[in-house]
Amino acid sequence: MKSSLFSKTLISQTPGSKTLFAKVMGSVLCFWLTACASTSVLATQKSGKPSVTVPGSFADGNKGLAQRLNARQTPTKAKNVILFIGDGMGVSTVTAMRIHAGQKNGMTGEEYVLTMDRFPHLALAKTYNTDQQVSDSAGTASAIMTGQKTRAGVLNISPAVKKGDCANALKAQVPTLFEQASQNGLSTGIVSTARITHATPAAAYAKSPHRNWESDKDLPESARNAGCRSIAAQMQNAITSGTLDLVLGGGNEKFPKEFMDTLPGTKLISGADLSATDRKTPLPIVGLFSQDHMAYMASKKPNNTEPSLSEMTRKAVSRLENTQGGYVLMVEGGRIDHGHHAGKAELALEEGIEFDRAVKAAVDLIDPDETLIIVTADHSHVFTIAGYPTRGNPILGTVIGNDKTGTPKTKPTLANDGLPYTTLGYQNGIGATKGERSPMLNSGQVIIQKAAIPTDYETHAGEDVPVFAIGPSSDLVSGVMEQNTIYHIMRHALGF
Template identity: 35%
Template sequence: MLATSRHLRAPLLIVSCLLVQRSAARDTNEGADSWNAAAREELTAALRVRWNEGQARNVVLFVGDGMGPSTVTAARIYRAKEEGRLAFEHFPHVGLLKTYNADRQVPDSASTATALFSGVKGNYKTGGVDQSVQMDDCEASLRPEARLKNMLHWAIEAGKDTGFVTTTRVTHATPSALYAHHANRNWECEQRMPASASRCKDIARQLVEDEPGRSIKVIMGGGRQCLNTNLTLGPSDPLDTWSCRRQDGRELVSAWRQDKEARGLRHAVLANTRDLRQMDVDDTDYVLGIFANGHLMYDFERDKSPDGMPSLKEMTSVAIKVLSKNEKGFFLMVEGGMIDMAHHRGYASRALNETAAMSDAVQEVLDWVRLMDRTDTLVIVTSDHAHALSINGYPARGNDILGVGGRSKADGVPFTTLTYATGDLHAYNYSVGPNGTVVRPDPSTVDTTSFHYHQQAAITSDEAHHAGVDVAVYATGPMAHLFHSLHEQNYVAHVMAYAARLGPYAPSSGARGLPQAGTVLVATVVCALVTFRL
């Protein structure tokens, strides 16, 4: 079946590309024949899709932090107009994920990452632990039975190489759920840990000192201020005031290097784009790339010289080259983390630009799959949660997605196509007018497409908050067809493990046997009948 899928993959990709090229060339005067022809081409491509039921040698999971459905739609228009697609929107298999936590309707990133990676949902702001651990309960997080294994553990146990790449701090919520077990995502370093958590290690120490962190082959992102006590500060690499700063005298980057030297492992510590580009991939097995004190700069503002910070695409490319040397395969998690940061601050333009940058990183992996004929690679793109970004106002087709979308019939003031439900004082931006009326600023008087423009928000708060809506999951490669419906978020880990025969689905796991296609079909039909009767 895998061999057949290899032959069918290329025509499918070609048809998909033709669809985009044709649609991008259309203007707004299409007739019925044009729409019908495009639909027939899309139907032809759909009919050519075949399930790849082979075993996944490699698994690449992209997490667009905060990349909900409205973000994907807006980023698509931002990058490729209404008719276009982002790289992952070509994938043949798509589903939806329910993102609620074990204890919250609207989730945070650490708990949702735990569900994605381990297959078990946890509580708000906890990571790598099950729902028996409440936020801030250090003692509960130390119980072995509460500590979860995930795709990273399972891949290492199977002899595969592992890594993660992020545009946030390497100790931030999403990556921390891969290697740490904690009762509060804010415990990135010791500075913000209360006395009640004295028996717990901070997240940075778990990454460098404990397993599986010590066995991760590729680690790239920011977060030097959580790893090192002594820092060099400057305008191009400021402190992240939203995070802690290590003050206990530890220099964990040096500790990481010393550990690799003591074990005789080929390694490299990277600090900028030059280091990344000059690294000898063939002579390096372990990589620690820490490119910023806090998060990496937004893609639009980062220093693109060799002395600056690398792009997500470039980090992903190097990670693939390092990990693919292992004949047993690899697991890689790539996070577009600054999508979420931009949304929290109310900068829709930055969020869309970061989503487009992640799409470029996805395309880099797809190009590698195609070039190396690695159809045994499962690639998944999803999000941990959405943001309360809306697209509204009936703007004309072709209108700038960051522009003005309409005019309020209540006060006559224009509004932008993109708005937030919540935001900080910069985004709220209302004032009291004559006779106590509320006055909203006119966005048509400023440049709403600027990376520095705050979208208006309906409710003022400390920042723009997460949304609790479902998010999409896109997949291609072995067992990608298992994403086909509305799923619980923790289902993703089970699909990855099943596709690669890892962890609970490994032949040596002692499980009662792997589900077979026919069994799954019968079970699905039975469940549907039961649900219908209920």
């Protein structure tokens, strides 16, 4: 039975699917129905008539309480764990994703509800590394994978060892959740839109004092002589030794040419190959669909055959659901982070929306009484939603505010220098301009959001990130917690 928690927590509706909603929800009326009626929400607002059905009303707030009362009962033992990491998906990114997704659906946007928004349990995670106030993906993914924090740039090695110190790192490797899952008879899998040897997915299977030692070519000779192995070589070993059962992502350039030929199990190189797999396709399954990171959703060419994150997730979950002993799966939305570093919010937000689709793909396939799903970010970005734009103002555009009576203006709000500014902005990055500010900088089709400090790349940010959870033991995800506590909750839920 997969209905109980779903109906308790209202997560199974699709935007626009009123019929499904009505079926699943029965008598539980919900703000979501109003949110689905996008055009009427918009029309009601524009005509200026007050409406009790606009999301955000007193009654809708009260329904939020009802959902929470219903979600209090949670089973404790998980058969499976799915960990979603939106790389760089801080709170402001989630909010902007939600607005952008809603606006793409013809809504004002702010009232839109992502699948992750429907998860009943939530915490804030503190993301600092042992040696950095603002963290990197290797240290944070290690914290989530091993239950203890470490240095930035280091994968599953004790913080006592300095970054890049191979000899000492070999003596200070830390056990991971994936290893423990494998030892306990569970299957394991990773899915990512980044190179599969990139920091976050690498934390699932590799131990390295330097995140950049991705391929044999990237490994310095001194490290090789001291006994260290590249991240790619460690992945090959994890697959052949049976501790890693499913790998879908990008970055085949980091592997030797004969890698796919010598691999046991099922090899996939295109989206068509992936489509041809089913619940019985023999494990291990390895699909590396691009040379480098996979293409951005926002700039994917029509002839691109790479599968999307949601397609990969759907295949991974449906295959792993067909295993006996349970499974642990990590799914990374790897390019949310890259879009932000480039100062191009649209790239990041489109990746984020696809990431949320992947969450929904998993939710639709699992039994919520036996699968714990955690959705979190490894770290945030210096990304803000600023000014006082009117309701429904295009989230990627410039700020257009309201007049004194609360009626939308027709022209952009101007800053002290007489120029408009984007709602979304960055504290640093390539969007910063010296002297007079041009209204909008364009690079191809993608707008570069404004930034304050000129740097080559926009950077990570140090504030806490959200942790959404549903399923067995998800009620343990609460309060403000250290990021490494996520590991302990997953391990506790699995009963190791």
